[in-house]
Amino acid sequence: MARWKYRFGIPLVGAAVALGAASLTPALTNAQTPLLGPMSASQLIAAVMGAAPVQYSGQLQITSNILGSDASLLSSVGQSVALPEGTSQLMVYRGAGPNLRLQEVNAQSERDLYVNSAGAWLWDSAGSKASHFVASSTTQSKTLSQGVNPTVMADNLVTQLSPTSQLTVGSNVYVAGHAAYTLSLVPRQTGSSISSVRISVDAKNYHVLGVSVYSVYSSTPVLQMGYQSITFASPSSSNFSFTPPVGASVNTVTASQLKSMFQPMTSPTKPVTLGTSWQAVVELPKGSLTKVSSSLGSKALSDLETPVTLANGGTASLIHTELVNMLVLPNGSILAGAVRSSVLESDAGALGF
Amino acid sequence: MFVEELKRVFRRPRNLIILGLIALVPILLGVVVRFASHGGSHGGGPAFFAEITQNAVFLPLAALASMETLILPLAASIIAGDSVAGDAANGSLRYLLVRRVPRARIIHAKIVAALVYTLALSLMIAVIGLVAGAILFPHHQVVTLSGVSISFLHGVGEALLAAVVVGASIFSVTMVGIAVSTFTSSSLAATSIAVTVAIASEVLDAIPQLEKIRPILLSNYWSSFINIFRSPILAGPIYKDLLEQLGWMAVFYLLAVFNFSQRDITS
Amino acid sequence: MSAAIIEADGLTKRFGGQTAVDEVTFSVNEGAVFGFLGPNGAGKTTTIRIVLGLIFADAGGFSLLGEQKSSRLHRVLPRVGAFIEGPGYVPYLSARQNLDRFLAAEGIRRSGRPKLIADALEAVGLEMVVDKPVGRYSLGMRQRLGIAQALLGERDLYILDEPTNGLDPSGMREVRRLIGELAAQGKTVFISTHLLAEAEQICSHVAFMSQGRLVKSGALDELRNDYPQQLKILGTPVARIMEFIGSQARLDGSAVIADLTPKEGPRLLHAMIADGIEIAEFTWLTPSLEEIFIAEVGEGFDVR
Numbered sequence: 001m002a003r004w005k006y007r008f009g010i011p012l013v014g015a016a017v018a019l020g021a022a023s024l025t026p027a028l029t030n031a032q033t034p035l036l037g038p039m040s041a042s043q044l045i046a047a048v049m050g051a052a053p054v055q056y057s058g059q060l061q062i063t064s065n066i067l068g069s070d071a072s073l074l075s076s077v078g079q080s081v082a083l084p085e086g087t088s089q090l091m092v093y094r095g096a097g098p099n100l101r102l103q104e105v106n107a108q109s110e111r112d113l114y115v116n117s118a119g120a121w122l123w124d125s126a127g128s129k130a131s132h133f134v135a136s137s138t139t140q141s142k143t144l145s146q147g148v149n150p151t152v153m154a155d156n157l158v159t160q161l162s163p164t165s166q167l168t169v170g171s172n173v174y175v176a177g178h179a180a181y182t183l184s185l186v187p188r189q190t191g192s193s194i195s196s197v198r199i200s201v202d203a204k205n206y207h208v209l210g211v212s213v214y215s216v217y218s219s220t221p222v223l224q225m226g227y228q229s230i231t232f233a234s235p236s237s238s239n240f241s242f243t244p245p246v247g248a249s250v251n252t253v254t255a256s257q258l259k260s261m262f263q264p265m266t267s268p269t270k271p272v273t274l275g276t277s278w279q280a281v282v283e284l285p286k287g288s289l290t291k292v293s294s295s296l297g298s299k300a301l302s303d304l305e306t307p308v309t310l311a312n313g314g315t316a317s318l319i320h321t322e323l324v325n326m327l328v329l330p331n332g333s334i335l336a337g338a339v340r341s342s343v344l345e346s347d348a349g350a351l352g353f
Numbered sequence: 354m355f356v357e358e359l360k361r362v363f364r365r366p367r368n369l370i371i372l373g374l375i376a377l378v379p380i381l382l383g384v385v386v387r388f389a390s391h392g393g394s395h396g397g398g399p400a401f402f403a404e405i406t407q408n409a410v411f412l413p414l415a416a417l418a419s420m421e422t423l424i425l426p427l428a429a430s431i432i433a434g435d436s437v438a439g440d441a442a443n444g445s446l447r448y449l450l451v452r453r454v455p456r457a458r459i460i461h462a463k464i465v466a467a468l469v470y471t472l473a474l475s476l477m478i479a480v481i482g483l484v485a486g487a488i489l490f491p492h493h494q495v496v497t498l499s500g501v502s503i504s505f506l507h508g509v510g511e512a513l514l515a516a517v518v519v520g521a522s523i524f525s526v527t528m529v530g531i532a533v534s535t536f537t538s539s540s541l542a543a544t545s546i547a548v549t550v551a552i553a554s555e556v557l558d559a560i561p562q563l564e565k566i567r568p569i570l571l572s573n574y575w576s577s578f579i580n581i582f583r584s585p586i587l588a589g590p591i592y593k594d595l596l597e598q599l600g601w602m603a604v605f606y607l608l609a610v611f612n613f614s615q616r617d618i619t620s
Numbered sequence: 621m622s623a624a625i626i627e628a629d630g631l632t633k634r635f636g637g638q639t640a641v642d643e644v645t646f647s648v649n650e651g652a653v654f655g656f657l658g659p660n661g662a663g664k665t666t667t668i669r670i671v672l673g674l675i676f677a678d679a680g681g682f683s684l685l686g687e688q689k690s691s692r693l694h695r696v697l698p699r700v701g702a703f704i705e706g707p708g709y710v711p712y713l714s715a716r717q718n719l720d721r722f723l724a725a726e727g728i729r730r731s732g733r734p735k736l737i738a739d740a741l742e743a744v745g746l747e748m749v750v751d752k753p754v755g756r757y758s759l760g761m762r763q764r765l766g767i768a769q770a771l772l773g774e775r776d777l778y779i780l781d782e783p784t785n786g787l788d789p790s791g792m793r794e795v796r797r798l799i800g801e802l803a804a805q806g807k808t809v810f811i812s813t814h815l816l817a818e819a820e821q822i823c824s825h826v827a828f829m830s831q832g833r834l835v836k837s838g839a840l841d842e843l844r845n846d847y848p849q850q851l852k853i854l855g856t857p858v859a860r861i862m863e864f865i866g867s868q869a870r871l872d873g874s875a876v877i878a879d880l881t882p883k884e885g886p887r888l889l890h891a892m893i894a895d896g897i898e899i900a901e902f903t904w905l906t907p908s909l910e911e912i913f914i915a916e917v918g919e920g921f922d923v924r
Binding site: 361365366454 | 669672675676694698700706707708710711721722725727
């Protein structure tokens with residue numbers, strides 16, 4: 001019947017077109033390979049390092065799959081872990097000088113960091129809490145404004161890892177609609193749990209648009225930080241100033257208080273580092289995990305543990321994630337690093353276990 | 354024809370009762386929060402619940418947030434399911450058709466009328482919520498989620514904008530209801546199917562393993578209206594929501610129009 | 621055909637595997653009161669719905685007031701008043717609001733509507749209840765309202781499907797009177813009914829439907845002439861009457877029955893009176909529509 005074609009055929013075609021558009025549009029834009037002038041890895045690194053600061057606003061997405069298949073087990077406590085598992089969205093507004101606004105967008109709330117030359121405000125809409133960091137110098141607020149930034153992350157990675165890495169320029173991609181080069185770092189050393197690090201660099205202004213860390217245990221990136229959208233234009237200045245609303249609880253933190261807050265991190269009990277570069281392993285003193293384990297719940301943590309027999313016959317327990325492995329030695333101290341467990345075991349052997 | 358269809362919808366006692374009951378929700382919510390809870394628990398519950406006592410503007414928003422997931426889709430489905438099936442069941446559909454009214458004009462009038470009703474529902478919640486909120490709670494400057502203070506009038510404007518976004522978010526359900534309604538002379542069947550589609554979408558949206566199909570679920574971006582209350586307004590999720598609605602509407606619009614234009618009217 | 625108001629040519633419609641209308645062909649001329657007759661389920665309503673563009677035929681064609689495409693029927697529908705398979709109303713609206721809705725849908729200006737509505741309701745005797753929701757009407761009142769709806773405004777063709785269903789005898793009489801008035805104004809009326817006695821009183825033309833097929837159609841008078849007409853004579857002396865008529869005559873009680881053509885009647889009557897025969901009754905027994913139907917279709921009607 002011809003009429004059946006009209007009654008169901010046309011709507012079906014419509015549905016197919018809508019589904020196709022929904023599923024293919026992102027795939028198509030990602031699949032395209034922009035044509036860019038050839039560039040060597042060293043040229044690209046130099047360009048990134050020498051890139052002038054740009055003003056922009058963009059949506060940054062951070063995805064972490066570090067806990068891998070154990071993610072669902074831990075998702076209920078994931079909030080309390082330092083590196084949140086899953087995907088978080090961050091709106092980033094970067095203006096001239098220290099001006100920065102980070103907006104962590106949650107379903108029904110948000111947290112904001114407003115940074116300008118006068119200092120910084122941290123705002124948490126849940127409970128209307130505002131913290132004011134009074135800057136004593138512009139450099140201080142500039143340091144504060146570094147925050148979460150793919151450029152900083154990329155700079156650090158390249159600086160630390162390039163001597164022991166095989167650096168190549170991979171196929172060009174589009175990131176958030178911008179043509180980008182891909183700088184790929186593959187460890188020359190064996191034993192790392194990282195298989196590669198890929199950095200996407202805007203082909204026009206050499207701003208880093210994304211960083212992906214791939215693990216030997218999984219084909220999807222274990223850690224990904226990249227812009228979903230980005231506009232290189234100076235954001236409205238209203239983004240950088242903050243006045244706490246009436247009724248908010250305000251907590252003022254002075255520069256010296258700020259320094260003392262970071263004191264524990266620079267404490268004398270600095271962790272011992274074993275190995276170098278890709279094989280870097282830190283030795284943490286006994287009890288370092290108690291804080292983590294209490295926030296995770298001891299049951300959850302013990303689920304991740306597997307016993308390992310050491311070279312000297314003792315038994316240690318291995319905590320395995322997609323990126324980091326940790327070995328809890330019989331004396332309670334901990335070896336941790338983005339390396340395979342065999343590296344941890346040989347490091348333990350070197351320590352006499 | 355469109356005006357006639359609006360009259361048909363808004364003169365129906367049942368539809369007026371639905372409107373009346375829905376109008377009661379923000380009022381009851383306001384009264385309960387104002388007089389029943391002292392201090393109460395902060396956090397948890399639908400969006401803006403914790404903030405209701407702080408500003409009149411948050412009462413309509415909390416009401417919208419709590420009704421967007423079930424009551425609004427249900428009310429929209431009732432009207433949409435009845436749109437064509439109701440006239441088919443009472444027989445007036447065939448008399449409209451033999452009175453020279455082209456089928457295309459009938460179905461378009463019914464689509465527009467049902468969408469207007471859907472929008473009227475959410476706007477009514479906002480207006481009544483604002484009035485009740487203004488009576489029960491303070492109306493000074495409004496603090497957005499970003500911690501930025503905006504004037505009360507600005508806040509009222511954003512609450513009304515939120516109502517428009519919420520109404521538009523339900524359009525897909527309305528259109529599904531109309532499309533199903535062109536197949537049957539049972540309003541109840543059409544309404545049930547539309548509600549089932551909405552709830553199924555919400556259920557699938559809640560299953561972590563189905564993350565891949567979330568973007569095509571009609572309810573995926575519901576509650577996008579919350580992003581109006583950020584500074585600046587975060588338009589991305591709202592555009593995605595509207596685009597989602599447009600996609601569903603386009604498909605079910607085609608189904609409604611082509612099925613209705615080519616179908617035998619045997620009722 | 622020049623003056624054909626409705627024409628059907630081989631109309632066929634199947635629902636699932638069942639053939640509801642099977643190659644139905646007929647034609648309704650201007651000014652006719654056309655009776656579309658048959659038992660319930662004979663395919664009458666389906667045919668009417670096809671002609672009005674509500675149902676799409678699987679095969680065959682039709683024309684309504686000269687328009688042949690379903691999609692363009694709205695050009696001629698303003699000239700048609702239709703009542704199809706019972707009344708159709710929004711139950712929570714009043715009679716006035718319902719009729720107003722139909723007129724508005726048709727594009728008739730607001731100012732012109734009250735008069736049309738009042739006229740139509742008066743014609744069916746409903747002027748007292750115009751503002752009551754139709755849902756509270758009795759069955760008969762709703763039926764009347766349905767007919768009022770078909771009578772709204774000036775039309776050239778009225779298509780009435782079972783208009784007397786659910787009406788009491790006086791209501792039926794009123795509907796017959798209304799149809800008579802329409803016919804007197806030169807309107808074409810297409811009426812479908814399963815009540816043959818009713819059709820016999822008002823129709824100029826008829827068509828018989830049975831199990832989806834059109835069995836016979838034509839002018840009622842011509843159809844009758846296809847059947848032998850009987851003459852019944854009561855008088856004295858009976859023997860002389862028998863003699864006058866000859867071998868055609870037979871006796872039924874005290875009456876003489878003869879199969880003759882009507883035109884022979886006057887001369888025969890005159891001759892018998894001149895001969896001194898006393899005539900008490902001289903009547904043509906025309907076959908009833910029901911008799912013709914049974915003769916054609918070979919089955920009875922389940923009337924009512």
